[in-house]
Amino acid sequence: MTNQIILIAGLGLLALIFLLGILARMYRKAGPNEALIVYGFRGPRVIKGHGTVIFPMVENCRELSLELMSFDVAPQQDLYTKQGVAVTVEAVAQIKVRSDQASILTAAEQFLTKAPQQREGLIRLVMEGHLRGIIGQLTVEQIVKEPEMVGERMRSTCAEDMSKMGLEVISFTIKEVRDKNEYIANMGRPDVARIKRDADVATAEAERDTAIQRANALRAAAIAKAQADQDRVIAETASQTRQAEAQRDLDIKKAEYAEQSRRQQASADKAYELQTNVMLQQVTAEQVKVQQVEKEGQIKVQEAEGHASAIRTQGEAEAAIIFQKGEAEAKAMNVKAEAYQEWNQTAVVDKLLTNMADVVRAMAEPLSKVDKITIVSTGSDGAAGVNKITGDMTKIAAQVPALFEALSGMDIKQLMANVQSMKQKPENGAASAASAQ
Numbered sequence: 001m002t003n004q005i006i007l008i009a010g011l012g013l014l015a016l017i018f019l020l021g022i023l024a025r026m027y028r029k030a031g032p033n034e035a036l037i038v039y040g041f042r043g044p045r046v047i048k049g050h051g052t053v054i055f056p057m058v059e060n061c062r063e064l065s066l067e068l069m070s071f072d073v074a075p076q077q078d079l080y081t082k083q084g085v086a087v088t089v090e091a092v093a094q095i096k097v098r099s100d101q102a103s104i105l106t107a108a109e110q111f112l113t114k115a116p117q118q119r120e121g122l123i124r125l126v127m128e129g130h131l132r133g134i135i136g137q138l139t140v141e142q143i144v145k146e147p148e149m150v151g152e153r154m155r156s157t158c159a160e161d162m163s164k165m166g167l168e169v170i171s172f173t174i175k176e177v178r179d180k181n182e183y184i185a186n187m188g189r190p191d192v193a194r195i196k197r198d199a200d201v202a203t204a205e206a207e208r209d210t211a212i213q214r215a216n217a218l219r220a221a222a223i224a225k226a227q228a229d230q231d232r233v234i235a236e237t238a239s240q241t242r243q244a245e246a247q248r249d250l251d252i253k254k255a256e257y258a259e260q261s262r263r264q265q266a267s268a269d270k271a272y273e274l275q276t277n278v279m280l281q282q283v284t285a286e287q288v289k290v291q292q293v294e295k296e297g298q299i300k301v302q303e304a305e306g307h308a309s310a311i312r313t314q315g316e317a318e319a320a321i322i323f324q325k326g327e328a329e330a331k332a333m334n335v336k337a338e339a340y341q342e343w344n345q346t347a348v349v350d351k352l353l354t355n356m357a358d359v360v361r362a363m364a365e366p367l368s369k370v371d372k373i374t375i376v377s378t379g380s381d382g383a384a385g386v387n388k389i390t391g392d393m394t395k396i397a398a399q400v401p402a403l404f405e406a407l408s409g410m411d412i413k414q415l416m417a418n419v420q421s422m423k424q425k426p427e428n429g430a431a432s433a434a435s436a437q
Contacts, residue, residue, distance in 0.1 A: 026053050028061055035064045035097075035104045037112065046101045064108050068096045068170060071120045075128045078180075079135040081143065088178045089135060089143070091151075093127055094170040095162065107166030123167065130157045140183055147174035 029051035030036035036047035040059030045052075047061075054061055073093050078086035097107045111119045134153050135143065143150060154172040162169055177184065 023053070026056065027051055028054050030063075033065065033067050035066055035108075037062045037064055037105070037108045044105065046104050048099075048101075048104070062108070062112055064097065064104060064112060066097050066099070066104075068094055069116075069120065069123075070094050071124060072175075073124060073127050073131060073172075075132065079132055081135055082137060082139050085140050085179055085181070085183050087135070087140060087143065087184075088176075089131065090175045090177075091131065091154075092171075092173045092175055093123075093154075094172075095123060095167050096170060097166055098163070098168050103163070103166040103168075105166070106164070110165045123162075123165075126161055127154070127158055127172075130154060130161070133157070140177075140179070140187060143174070143177050144184055144187070150174050 028036055028038075028047070030047045030049060032049055034048075036052070038045050038047055038052060038054060038059060038061045040055070042059065048066075071093060072090065074088075074090040079089055080086055097104060111122075114122075131154060134150060134157060138150065151172040151174060155169045158169050158172075
């Protein structure tokens with residue numbers, strides 16, 4: 001029982017595989033570059049871009065290429081232009097089957113049983129005929145200079161005939177146009193001359209433009225240089241102006257400093273003069289004080305002289321009384337009197353020298369109380385102003401000894417001589433005593 005089941009399953013599987021193989025062979029697919037022409041009991045139909053089941057024995061199919069066909073169109077015979085010039089034209093045509101079902105069926109009807117070479121030969125004959133007609137309507141210049149126009153006429157002229165065969169012209173391009181009489185070569189000479197002339201003109205214009213641009217550049221450079229020189233001169237002038245202003249300010253400041261220095265010097269000189277005047281006032285005050293001291297000294301001298309006279313009188317009386325005591329004692333009294341007299345002169349001289357500074361100070365003291373001295377000079381002997389005051393002060397100080405002599409009645413020179421002699425006497429006496437011993 002189990003073996004039978006396995007056998008049945010195997011036979012069923014084989015039948016399924018066989019059936020699938022038959023179905024696979026029955027199913028035909030059309031690629032994007034081809035069309036499948038199916039014909040049979042269901043009539044002709046076009047399969048493009050998908051698949052279909054073709055029943056064996058009752059249906060069949062053929063493939064038709066939809067790819068672009070490219071081939072040369074070059075008539076072997078000469079083509080004559082509108083001018084009667086024989087030319088040889090070589091072109092390239094791009095043709096394909098149209099994509100609609102009617103065109104595909106028409107192309108299948110025309111070319112499905114023909115080889116590609118036969119199909120291209122038929123198409124080339126049609127296109128060469130149309131090219132001959134178009135060339136006869138155009139001049140050589142148009143054919144050579146306007147190949148796109150020739151191609152456009154070919155596409156429009158061949159369109160109807162190509163459509164009847166289920167085809168369409170994608171492009172038609174002129175590759176070369178030749179002639180045996182060098183018409184095309186000679187045709188180009190005017191153009192060459194014109195081109196050369198245009199080139200020469202263009203060269204001349206270019207050289208002219210270059211010269212103009214060079215001149216403009218030189219002029220611009222000259223203007224720029226002149227502007228730069230002008231700016232430099234302006235900058236130098238401004239710099240010199242600033243330097244002159246700075247020098248002027250410096251000179252003004254120097255003058256101000258000099259004026260200030262002169263003022264300060266003048267103030268210092270004036271202060272010096274004032275200080276000198278103050279000192280002269282003090283000297284004058286001291287001189288007045290000296291004069292006062294001299295007066296006091298004269299009074300004291302007079303008192304000393306009166307005292308000395310009284311002593312001397314008393315001494316003389318005592319000397320008379322004791323004269324009789326002996327000559328030795330009288331001599332002793334005389335020596336004693338001379339000693340008293342010498343002491344009197346010494347005391348006067350000592351007092352005079354001691355109080356001399358006070359006398360001068362007293363004479364100058366009134367000047368120290370003077371706040372301001374106004375000097376009016378009218379003399380012409382040169383002794384004027386402060387020099388006059390100084391000279392007067394000196395004269396006052398020089399008059400002090402004369403003032404003393406006038407007040408005391410004593411001669412200073414004599415007093416000084418007596419003092420000098422008194423200094424020498426003790427020295428002599430000491431020498432005599434030494435001899436006596």
